[in-house]
Amino acid sequence: MIRTRVFVVAVMSAAVVLVVGILVWRTITGNAAALGLAPARPQVVRIQVITALPVESWVQAAADEFNATGPKSEGATIEVEITPMDGLAALGKWERNDFAALSADVLLEDLPQEKLEALESFPTAWxxxxxxxxxxxxxxxxxxxxxxxxxxxxxxRMRPLANTLLVWGLFRSRGAPLLENLGPPSWSTFHKAAVAPTGWKELGGDPGWGNFKLAVNPVGESVGGLAAIVTAAGEYFDSTEILVEDVVDPQFDTWLTELMGAALQFSGGATSSAESVALFGYTAGDGGQFLESELLQNMEGIQNRWQEPVLLYYPKVTTWFDFPFAIWAGPETSAAQKEAALAFQSFLLSEGQQRSALEFGLRPAESGLQVSAAEGSLFEQWRRLGVEDNVSSVNVMQSLNRELLSALLRRQEMNEKR
Incomplete structure (x- = not known):
């Protein structure tokens, strides 16, 4: 009897040891989920980063470099996917909930499998x-x-990655007579040029140039285009603080319509005023307003194609863009994805990547790094065309707010219906 009991105990002990051994082995080899006993850890953590167009080239290059290092998050390989998107388009998607964020009363554990799988494509950062x-x-x-x-x-928390600002730019041949006859670049100067009845003939240029043509980012289709209206309103009303009633003021509307009447909108694959000028030259604009980074990136193409540079001029009141890296805090993305996004954010803010930003005409987020710090810095390359190392931030134009943005979009919609 005693022997039988001993035998049974021994068999049961061996069985327990065997089961524990199997569980340990399967956990180590990542197969515990096959028994339904523990969730398998992901082998790859993929994150999607919606990225503003002005920094897309830099961020994509950084993502390629980051991915090539085989970065890890809790043992899983991180893969960063960059989705370029204009800021206005991205904002519209967030506001319409096109990305399908969960309602406040919906719990992640209550979702069916197909909806859980759909969340795999939810943006991790913007x-x-x-x-x-x-x-x-x-x-x-x-x-x-x-x-x-x-x-x-x-x-x-969101952290700025790099900086750029709106600047004036003029083809050298156009700038000489314009500045001599109308004064330094400004919206007032460009308005006078835009309404000149005989165009360049009375502006002191070659009559064969026709009318003055203004280069500006698409007003209703880009953040830079809407910022152009805000800066124009700021100059018109002599204020850095613009109200909704200012942009709907009838006299300002007439003045702005005359000014923007000189702007020709091109597509042809161009996503900015600088790219349009690089592709179409004087037809796209004799001069106008550009993002500094976009103008610097297109400067070589402009010179090679049109055999003439665009000279840079900096406004007294500046408008800055700081490209914050914002990580989605909701349950739609996993903790592993958030940590992966944090790792990529840190990579972009590293000194090496901040130096790399200079090669794309972007000013570093860290003020201690000079714009001439990198060998391939576009600031250094095009310094002779008017690039300034240090731009004053004393007089800064206000940023767009929700009410002002809505008013500008309504105005643009009404103009398109006229």
Missing amino acids: IADGRFLVEIANASFREQLGRDQFLNDGQY
Whole structure:
């Protein structure tokens, strides 16, 4: 009897040891999930980063370099996917909830499998043109979901990656007579040129140039285009603070319509005023307003194709874009994805990548790094065309807010219907 009991105990002990051994082995080899006993850890953590067009080239190059290093997050390989998107288009998608964020009363564990799988394509982070876009999106999230989804503090707080600003640019041949007869580049100067009845004939240039043509980012289709209207309003009203009633003022509207009447909108694959000028030359604009980074990136193409440079001039009141890296804080993305996004954010802010930004005409987020710090810096390459190392931030134009943005978009919609 005693022997029988001993035998049974021995068999049961051996069975327990065997089961434990199998579980340990399967856990080590990642097969515990096959028994339904533990979830398998992902082998790859993929994150999608929606990225503003002005920094897309730099961020994509950084992502390629980052991915090539085989970065890890909790043992899983991180893969970064960059989705370029204009800031206005991205904001519209967030506000319409096109990405299908979960309602505040929906729990992740209650979702069916197909909806869980759909969340795999949910954006992990957004690099917007400026913080103001993220704040406008957060205002919508508070209304729809009852909370901010992009944070201003804590571990996952948004952090600016690089800087650029709006500058004036003029083809050298056009700039000489324009500046001599009308004064330094400004919206007032360009307005006078735009309404000149005989065009370049009375502006002191070659009559064969026709009328003055203004280069400006598409007003209703880009953040830079809407910022152009804000800067124009700022100059018109002599203020850095613009109200909704200012942009709908009838006299200002008439003045702005005359000014923008000189702007020709091109497609042909161009995504900015600088790219349009590089592709179409004087037909796209004798001069106008550009993002500094985009103009510097296209400067070589402009010179090679049109055999003439565009000279840079810096406005007294500046408009900046800081491209914050904002990590989605909601349950739609996993903790592993958030950590992976944080790792990529840190990579972009590393000294090596900040130096790389200079090669794309972007000013570093860290003020201690000079624009001439990198050997391939576009600032150094095109310094002779008017590039300034240090641009004053004393007089800064206000950023767009939700009410002002809505008013500008309504104005643009009404103009298109005229």
